[in-house]
Amino acid sequence: MSEDLLEFSNRVGGELTVLLTERVKAELSQLSDQDRLTAMLGATLVAVATVLRDPVERGWSADKAVSFCSKWLRELLEPVAGGSDT
DSSP: OOHHHHHHHHHHHHHHHHHHHHHHHHHHTTSOHHHHHHHHHHHHHHHHHHHHHHHHHTTOOHHHHHHHHHHHHHHHHHHHHTTOOO
């Protein structure tokens, strides 16, 4: 990935995370940690699915889209997971 794309991804992803976290704190503070995590992940996956809808409509298989996301998630989580499979 080019440095410009990486910078954009990191900057905008961080901005979206801040907005989502603020919304969760404002609207779901009474829920358990697990429920807040579930809500945040659900909201995030709606955004991911919306981004992937066009490529899938143009011929990408859903499996290819999921594999693409899985690869990215593994790379993004590796620094905190330490290469763990759990």
